[in-house]
Amino acid sequence: MTAKRRTADVVVVGGGCMGASIAWHLARRGTRVVLLEGTHLAAGATGHSGALVRRHYEHPVGLDLALESERFFERFRSHTRYDAGFVRVGFTAGARRADIPALRRLLRLQRAHGVRAELVSASELGHLERGMRIDDLAAGAYDRSAGYADPVATTLAFAAAAQDEGVEVREHDEVSRIVLRDDNAIGVHTRHGSIQADNVVVAAGNWTPRLLATAKVRLPIRFVRGAVAMFRRPPDFGPPPRLHFDFYNNTYSRPDGLRDTLVGYMSTDLRTAQIRPVPFNGTLPESTALDLRARLAARFPGFARAQVRGGWAGLYDVTPDHYPILGPCGPRGLVVAAGFSGHGFKLCPAVGRLIADALLHNRRDPLLAALAASRFARHRQIRPVAPFPARGDRLP
């Protein structure tokens, strides 16, 4: 058995998609990294993720992050030598007549940022999505590049690629506190002892605020319960819907493998948010699964006969503007990647790159500047440039 390292250039806390991506991006640039996971890789929100990979964002920051990440997913294997299970199925969303001006503005913004999403008529939408009810719709958006990945495979792939680059990945090694000296973060303390490091990156998902409290850092993150259910389509269903957002019935959906469809609620209501992530029940009540099915069937009537295969609940770590908090935070040497507000999975490749850049080049990347924790105190929250429809929060 090889001895565990007691020192590192960077300790990354959290073995979700973020921590694993950050560890790999750092290591391939020659950094000595230890990745610490309290239970097992992808045990947190990552394992609960619907893993939709789409670029339908309403602000340049979201578009840039999503575009970079989606390109990475397309070539995941050639970057890492491992498979993330990315499947390209395309993305559709319908728009009612009153929302067409908002959709046009949004698609203009997206195209200006390199996302080739198209405006399609309601009947074209009906051709793209066989079996879809379009009688209340006047138009729609279609982006052929969107898809979904396997969130567990993605995390394990990043972790394996990181190990290939020399990262020590430790599971079942929970960090109890961040070690400080003279207002510098100089390492972490775990059940198995301390590790000294020049930098500590906290990517501990819903547990981030608790760990940051040990360094007297507070972030404006709240927790919202999210639910996902899986349905087996009837054999005569026909071609499965693509990755689909139904803003009017508050659902997102995507195929899962050959015969199933995964469905979740789209909006997070911050009014129901909790300050702490616990207690939390990860099971899905049957009534929630049936409600999701009814909403899906309102758009795709064939789902009325779909079989419930199961489901689960997870927690979203939500910030006031629904954008993550990235970069240096609190004592010198401490870096955070948290508050993904239900968008994190699809963004993990770009976030890994950004955090590595922040640590290695000390660069003020405009994305990092926009996503700094200080934006909330400075009233520089991110607001949608082209909201569509012009209401509510959007996930995932």
Ligand SMILES: Cc1cc2nc3c(=O)[nH]c(=O)nc-3n(C[C@H](O)[C@H](O)[C@H](O)COP(=O)(O)OP(=O)(O)OC[C@H]3O[C@@H](n4cnc5c(N)ncnc54)[C@H](O)[C@@H]3O)c2cc1C
């Ligand atoms: C129901 C649901 C559906 C979602 N669907 C989508 C989607 O379709 N598309 C999308 O882009 N995003 C989606 N998301 C959001 C996405 O899953 C998250 O934003 C993303 O997975 C966050 O990854 P993470 O690595 O930051 O956190 P996590 O995956 O939570 O990882 C944090 C890890 O840190 C570990 N940890 C915690 N404390 C410690 C400690 N003290 N020491 C060591 N380790 C510790 C945990 O065990 C955990 O493994 C969804 C989320 C939910 C809940």
